Each structure stands twice: as C-alpha cells, then as structure tokens.
Amino acid sequence: MSLTTEILYGKPVSLQLRQELKNEISNLSNLGIIPGLAVVLVGEDAASQVYVRSKSRAFKKMACFSETFNLPENTSETELCLLIDELNASSKFHGILVQLPLPAHLDSKKITRRILSRKDVDGFHPLNVGLLLEGQPQFISCTPHGILKLMAYYGIKTNGKHAVIVGRSNIVGKPMFALLAEKMEYGNSTVTICHTGTVDLSRYTSMADILIVASGMPGLITGNMISEGVHIIDVGINRIKDNSEKGYRLVGDVDYESILGIAGSITPVPGGVGPLTITMLLYNTVLAAKNIRP
Numbered sequence: 001m002s003l004t005t006e007i008l009y010g011k012p013v014s015l016q017l018r019q020e021l022k023n024e025i026s027n028l029s030n031l032g033i034i035p036g037l038a039v040v041l042v043g044e045d046a047a048s049q050v051y052v053r054s055k056s057r058a059f060k061k062m063a064c065f066s067e068t069f070n071l072p073e074n075t076s077e078t079e080l081c082l083l084i085d086e087l088n089a090s091s092k093f094h095g096i097l098v099q100l101p102l103p104a105h106l107d108s109k110k111i112t113r114r115i116l117s118r119k120d121v122d123g124f125h126p127l128n129v130g131l132l133l134e135g136q137p138q139f140i141s142c143t144p145h146g147i148l149k150l151m152a153y154y155g156i157k158t159n160g161k162h163a164v165i166v167g168r169s170n171i172v173g174k175p176m177f178a179l180l181a182e183k184m185e186y187g188n189s190t191v192t193i194c195h196t197g198t199v200d201l202s203r204y205t206s207m208a209d210i211l212i213v214a215s216g217m218p219g220l221i222t223g224n225m226i227s228e229g230v231h232i233i234d235v236g237i238n239r240i241k242d243n244s245e246k247g248y249r250l251v252g253d254v255d256y257e258s259i260l261g262i263a264g265s266i267t268p269v270p271g272g273v274g275p276l277t278i279t280m281l282l283y284n285t286v287l288a289a290k291n292i293r294p
C-alpha cells in the first residue's frame with residue numbers, strides 16, 4: 001500500500017525565521033546599525049544573476065542593506081582581491097559574499113580566504129569551516145544550516161537516524177556531514193556520504209532514514225533506490241530546457257514522480273530548500289552585525 005508523501009515547503013519555515021530576525025534587525029536599527037551585505041558578482045552567469053537579484057530583494061524587504069558589485073568576466077585576481085580588501089575595511093558591510101562559480105581563471109579558494117572570517121557570511125573561510133568541525137560554529141554555510149532549520153520545523157528527528165548525503169561539495173555535502181554528525185539535538189545521526197567514487201549508490205540510499213541529495217544531476221534518485229518512509233531533502237537546482245516563455249524549468253536531483261507514495265516526505269524544487277538558503281544568509285549577516293555591536 002502506498003503512503004502519502006508529505007511535501008516540505010520552505011516558505012513557512014523561512015517566514016517564521018524571518019519574523020524572528022525582524023526583531024533582531026529592529027534592535028540593531030535602534031542602535032544605529034543596519035546589517036549590510038556586499039555581493040560580488042564576476043561575469044555574466046545567468047543563474048548567478050538570478051540568485052544575486054533574489055538576495056538583494058530579500059535584504060531590501062527585511063530593511064537590511066545590500067550592494068552588488070558587478071565585475072566583468074575578465075577581472076584579474078589582483079583586481080578582485082583589491083575590491084575584497086576595500087570591502088573588508090568598510091564599516092558599511094558586515095558581510096561579504098562572492099557569488100560562485102567564479103570564471104575559470106580565478107581561484108575561488110584564494111578569493112574565499114581573502115574575505116575576513118568575521119565577514120564570511122557564506123561560512124566558506126577555512127577558519128569558519130574549522131570552527132564548524134570543532135562543534136563551535138560561527139558562520140554556518142547557508143544551505144546546510146537552512147536544511148537543519150527545515151527538518152526542525154517539520155519535526156524530522158535526526159537523533160539516532162541514518163542520514164545519507166549524496167554529494168561532498170564544500171558548500172553543501174561536507175558542512176551537512178559536519179552538522180548531522182555533531183552531538184546535538186538536530187545532529188547525532190550516523191552519516192554516510194556518497195559521491196562519484198561510490199560503488200552501487202542505491203545500496204546506500206536504500207538504507208537512509210534521511211536522504212540529502214546535492215549532486216547537480218537531475219533525476220539521479222529514483223523510487224527504486226529508496227526505502228518506504230525516508231525523508232528526502234532535494235537540494236539540486238537544475239535548469240532543463242523546455243518550450244515555456246523562459247525557455248527552461250527548474251528540477252531537483254530526485255525524480256519527484258517516482259518517489260511519491262514511497263518517501264515519507266520530500267522538499268519540492270523549486271520551493272523547498274531554496275528559500276531557506278537566502279534566509280540563512282540574512283541570519284548570518286545579522287549575526288555579523290551583532291558581533292561588531294559596541
């Protein structure tokens with residue numbers, strides 16, 4: 001008998017978190033502090049432009065300040081580093097974000113390290129990664145942090161569960177692993193992390209109580225790879241060409257139709273994890289602003 005798969009929308013979670021943040025933003029505003037974010041965008045990547053616009057809209061809506069610095073595709077590493085140095089020194093910006101991916105001639109690791117760790121609201125600086133691994137996080141990478149908040153909101157327990165993560169990127173897979181393995185209420189899972197070196201992926205996905213998929217491969221996970229009742233977080237955002245006005249539609253890494261009736265729950269794409277990533281960016285920027293409060 002098939003079960004009803006619950007759809008885990010990100011919007012209500014995001015609204016609740018933003019309501020909590022509003023109070024903090026208003027407290028800061030009473031002290032004359034407006035949380036400020038500098039977004040650096042290099043080149044013309046269409047998806048990056050969409051993300052940057054959404055971030056800027058969200059900051060405006062929440063009475064926070066954000067400014068986007070658009071640099072041409074051929075910007076040199078020296079030019080980009082000089083801009084980051086200026087932003088590091090500016091008191092207007094509590095957070096700095098360099099939109100990834102960067103053009104191939106720029107070393108994203110080097111650029112990430114140039115941002116002061118206390119302004120690294122993406123949580124990618126080695127110091128912030130290390131603090132997360134130590135269990136003393138300062139800034140937690142936004143997408144994995146948002147996923148924890150989403151699971152907490154929907155009452156998905158992680159304690160003692162087997163969580164399987166597909167993808168080991170520094171942005172999603174690895175910080176997700178660190179959070180879920182941590183001895184805390186919304187961690188304490190046994191965690192398996194899969195990647196392209198994994199032999200027989202379905203052997204692991206079928207053993208998951210919680211399955212987090214961040215592979216960037218549309219439809220990678222299908223109904224025959226999962227067990228009944230598994231909670232699925234589909235992180236993937238993939239553009240598939242179609243005949244619509246936009247010329248594409250967004251799909252996740254999970255073959256949505258085939259898991260319905262088997263999975264206990266799943267986040268939709270779009271409308272699942274996506275809205276939370278931006279909310280957690282606001283959260284980190286507010287945190288950065290609170291940290292400099294006199």
Ligand code: NDP
Binds near residue numbers: 169198237277
């Ligand atoms: P990366 O390309 O950096 O990493 C993908 C990971 O998936 C790699 O570790 C790769 O393995 C693994 N992988 C790829 N194919 C397979 C496969 N067939 N079997 C097993 N593992 C596989 O991607 P990101 O982590 O940056 O992003 C993943 C997806 O999430 C993308 O679609 C991205 O757009 C989306 N995303 C969504 C966000 C949101 O806000 N919702 C935020 C960030 C990302 P290996 O290491 O061996 O190459």
